[in-house]
Amino acid sequence: MVSGPTVEGPCSPSETSPGLVGYRWMLRHYDNIGLLRPVAVDARSGYRYYTADQLRRLNRVIALKDLGLTLAQVQLVLDDVLDAAELRGLLRLRRAQLEAQLAADTTRLTRIEARLRAIDREGRMTTQDVVLKELPSLRVAELTAMAASYETADIGRAIRPLYPELLRRLAVAEVSLSGPSLAYYEPAGDGEKIVVHAGLEVAVSPDRARDFAVVDLPAVPAAATVIHRGPMDEVAGTLQLLAQWIEENGWRAEGYARELYVEYCADDPAAGVTELQQPVTRA
Template identity: 70%
Template sequence: MFSIGDFARLGRVSVRMLRHYDSIGLLRPAAVDPHSGYRYYTAEQLRRLNRVIALKELGLTLAQVQAILDDAVDVAELRGMLRLRRSQLEAQLAADTARLAGIEARLRMIETEGRMTTQDVVLKPIAPVRLAELSATAPSYQTEDIGPVIQPLYPELFRRLEAAGIRPSGPGIAWYAPAGEPGGEAVVVHAGVTVDVDPDPAAGVAVVDLPAVPAAATVIHHGPMDEAEQSMQVLARWIEENGYRADGFAREVYLDYCPDAPEKGVTELQLPVRHG
């Protein structure tokens, strides 16, 4: 048998924790010296300790842990519970990572305010264009909602075009439209690329004609699209200074599409405008 100190080291827990588990009846020592009161444990008891720690990591209270263990949860059930918790933690980590990236992007935008001026904005008409595209709905137009929706669309779009033998004739263009009820935040994300073909249902992609835009405030954005807010705010200042009003969502024309190195990307933002 092992002393409480040795058992704590073997189980990678504290002596204080083992004493607490003993006091509440969750993990009793195998033997207690009647004269010294020293607690002793067996190697077999590491199995129960492992289950206690694992169930605690699932977010259960010690009372719930004890009830589960006393009902003899088998290895398969415990494994399933742990896998579910792992999936939950992975999803939470992904969400926190995305949130951190958004904070860092916003901080960089604040730190670089003023470096890009409205002199970089060009007002011009936009010609009609034919696109092959795939679409999906995002819960909002926020960067953190758009990114996860649009990112898988382009690889799948290019895969389908290659399978259908369709070659792009120009740059990729993403455009957006409201989804659902008027006034709602959801948007339909259209991931397209310029083509010169007729619609063909067998190709597995939609072929649409985007209409001409009489006037659009445009600016060239350098870098990843999750940092495009600064360029959009430059457009906002230009629109206000020149007496225009925004007229819908901006189109994103990927002049240099770099999926493996988004920091090298070059994108023209085209925001339709009209006189206020």
């Protein structure tokens, strides 16, 4: 022990000094939770006194907190409650947390840079926001048709008759809907032709006796999604925006975008609201 105890803070600042007030609050909190108790407390002033060894412990507290450990974890380390294996595990967990945080911040930085490029290119920030999210698995009743290509006009001609027919068949089978309609696509393996799937979410099991298919669409770990408002005949611009976002944010499109018809208005296509969902992987 040194010749005398050390006071909790310097005497020169006033008691209302923000730095000193914060310092005293910290030491008071450490005292309350048993992390660092003073050797003495002045009954009149409330000052706490510490030995040099205790200040070394305080420095260790500050250093461990700087690693991002909680005070409870710091106390376990300082009190030698953890053995070497447990200490390694604690620090590896903290490392994993920091790596995840760094990855998330790096992704945000990439998005900010993409927005800055868009502003430089267009003079403004787009009002259409692309959101990256997971897509749940879905069970849908569906009918399919062949489209000559992935061009909007060819897709429209192929898919429009499918929904009223599918609704008719579901009604005959007394199958109720459990969600909105959607469409998805896959190559036909014959030039530019595309297999068009018109689906309606249901909660029934597949049955070969029915005149429509019931299929389970798998969950998608990552999809870039954007809302398109208006008729699907005018979707090309929104698809282009989606493709641009995917490229500028370090992703790669996988297959074709799903179309989830949030609001389907057959009589007024301009009032339609569609979420485009493009599965993606890291480029």
